[in-house]
Amino acid sequence: MTEKPDWTGRRLEVEIGPVAHGGHCVARHEGRVVFVRHALPGETVIAEVTEDNGGGFCRADAVEVVQAAAGRVSPPCPLADMALGPDRCGGCDFQHADGETQRALKAAVITEQLQRIAGLDWPVEVRELPGGLLRWRTRARLAVDRKGNAGFRPNRSHRVIPVADCPITVEGAVEELADRRWRPGAELTVAADGEGELHVTALDRKPQRRRGRQQAVARQVAGSGVAHESVRGRSFEVAAQGFWQVHKAAPETFTEVVARFAAVPSGGTAWDLYGGVGLFAAELAEQAGPTGSVLLVESSRRAVEDAVANLRDQPQVQFRAGTVERVLTDEDLPDPDVVVLDPPRKGAGREVVQAVTARAPSRIVHVACDPAALARDVSLFAENGYRMVELESYDAFPMTHHIECIALLERES
Incomplete structure (x- = not known):
């Protein structure tokens, strides 16, 4: 039996290839793939191997730049300094890149995931949120x-x-x-x-x-322990340790995009799945009006309690506490004109996609914080007769590899 290689601790000089999902770039050395953090495509770096399980790939950190890319900058945080090697803070992936380069890397990741998983060739632009690269995280x-x-x-x-x-x-x-x-x-x-x-x-x-x-x-x-937030003129209370968008500008921006994509008809019906404390449901209710209806589904009972309080002035909103998978088995739910879903990082998945598409909404608005999960869900929606017609992507997590995408899907005629 051939002994598996273990390069842990070795320093390799490698040429850096494309960015990959997860905050690293791809390099190759002696026939093996090396996933290198803190490098940029086109660079030549010295990378120290930090993890090697003996398979076809290993993981490494760039510890010296032999030839730098044009987008490289000095990290603003001392705990992201290259001299620290693998002892750098793991919270940020791209402090060594300027903002334009970071957004280009993220756009490349979304493009690759949509093409590879969903079979879509889609031009992607990652947009900057107000506030810059620092002091955005709340x-x-x-x-x-x-x-x-x-x-x-x-x-x-x-x-x-x-x-x-x-x-x-x-x-x-x-x-x-x-x-x-x-x-x-x-x-x-x-x-x-x-x-x-x-x-x-x-x-x-x-x-x-x-x-x-x-x-x-x-x-x-x-x-x-109760956070007070304001979005588009409406006040929200949310448990301080509950879910709320971490970027200061994200709630306002995402609500505007969701509302524009949803376009619930007056008197219509909307579902807000994984609805949290009612951020999107508030806008959907305004669009549907007093003769319409909105169903908010959320698994966290505390979040549902907060949503009920936040939307007490909108009686057209109904609330269901429970997992989306379970709630959508109720055949008595009204068929929606529009569905908004903001699932956790893993995505909605086949069961939810099939339950949603079985009700034949005209539009589906999908909010996703992971491009691979988005691509998987878009592919599942395509299997069930829906195609993506718009996509907006935002750098809601500067300095990290995370991205927020909002997609509009419509039923194919």
């Missing part, structure tokens, strides 16, 4: 090391790198956590809401007496 999660310091983890690692600040997070949010000592092993979440209040929750893992198990105990450290 919500963050941190871990606590053995000494009680708050920090972030390196890529694909359980270690914790203590931090004093995070330049992509709004000012004051991370500093508030870095100035304190925490229970070792705790997890921290921080949310800065639209009114400037900072909400901090600590999730402590305490050992139980029986069977050596741990019990997670959440405690509110700062803030009321």
Whole structure:
């Protein structure tokens, strides 16, 4: 039996090829694929192998640039410095690239995923949101090391790198956590809401007496725990640790796009699946009017409670707490003219796609934070008679490889 190679720790000089989904680029060395982080297409770099399971590929970090690409810049965060090698913070993927280059890389990823998975040749432009590359993030999660310091983890690692600040997070949010000592092993979440209040929750893992198990105990450290947000003139309350778009400009922008794509007819019916606290349902209800109806479906009961309170002035909105898969088995649901769905990162999947298309809505608006999941869902919709007719993509997560896409699908005649 041939012994599997293990290049862990080796430094390789490689020429960097195209960007791949996941925040790395593709290189080749001695017949093997090397996924290299912190490099750019067209560069020649020295890459240190960080993970090698002996198969056809390994993972590496660029530690020296032999020949730089035109879009390379110095990272604004010291924890993204190339000199740190694999000990860099894993929160950002593209701090070594200027904004234009970052958006071009993300557009290339979306294009490749749509072509490979959905068979679509679709021109993609990733649009910039207001605010620039820094200080856009309103919500963050941190871990606590053995000494009680708050920090972030390196890529694909359980270690914790203590931090004093995070330049992509709004000012004051991370500093508030870095100035304190925490229970070792705790997890921290921080949310800065639209009114400037900072909400901090600590999730402590305490050992139980029986069977050596741990019990997670959440405690509110700062803030009321209820975030106050405002979008397009409407106020929203949301549990500070619940789901809300993390980019300051994203809720306003995405709501405008969803409303434009949805175009619910007056007196019509809309479904808002994975509807959260009612951000999109509010716009759908305005379009449908008092004689129309909107069904919001959300699995989080706390989010549904918040949505009921947020939309108390819109009686045409009905609420169902439960998984989308389960709720859509109810044959008594009214057939929708328009369906909006904003599924989790894994996408909607075959069961939901089939349940939606079986009701024959004229339009489907799909909000996706993962281009591979979007491509899979678009392919499933195509199998069920719907084609993508519009796509808008946004750099809602600058410095990272994440992207937000909003697609409009229509039923084929």
